[in-house]
Amino acid sequence: MLDxxxxxxxxxxxxxxxxxxxxxxxxxxxxxxxxxxxxxxHLPRPAQALMMLLELESVMDGQRTAKQAEYGIARHLDLLIAIMGEARILRATSRPSVVAT
Incomplete structure (x- = not known):
């Protein structure tokens, strides 16, 4: 499974x-x-938030590709922005720090 x-x-x-x-x-x-x-x-941690966002975005993308009337591009953009933002936060906080000696 992918991380x-x-x-x-x-x-x-x-x-x-x-x-x-x-x-x-x-x-x-x-x-x-x-x-x-x-x-x-309640704000979840970035990894948990990403999982939730990816699930919501998957549903939204399904609506987009099926051309369903329920699809809203503004909501889809909000989800993608949040996914990108949370991914940025997760990358920044999960990098091992290098200590110069």
Missing amino acids: VLGMVGALERPKLLVNAARFGLDDYDRERHLRRVLRTD
């Missing part, structure tokens, strides 16, 4: 959708955005 960052890296979405999400990444505020996107008061 959570590997799962994020394996996502294949339309380039236009990914590029649009990248524009929102610089303004990603975990406290504000993640609460709204996950619709929760």
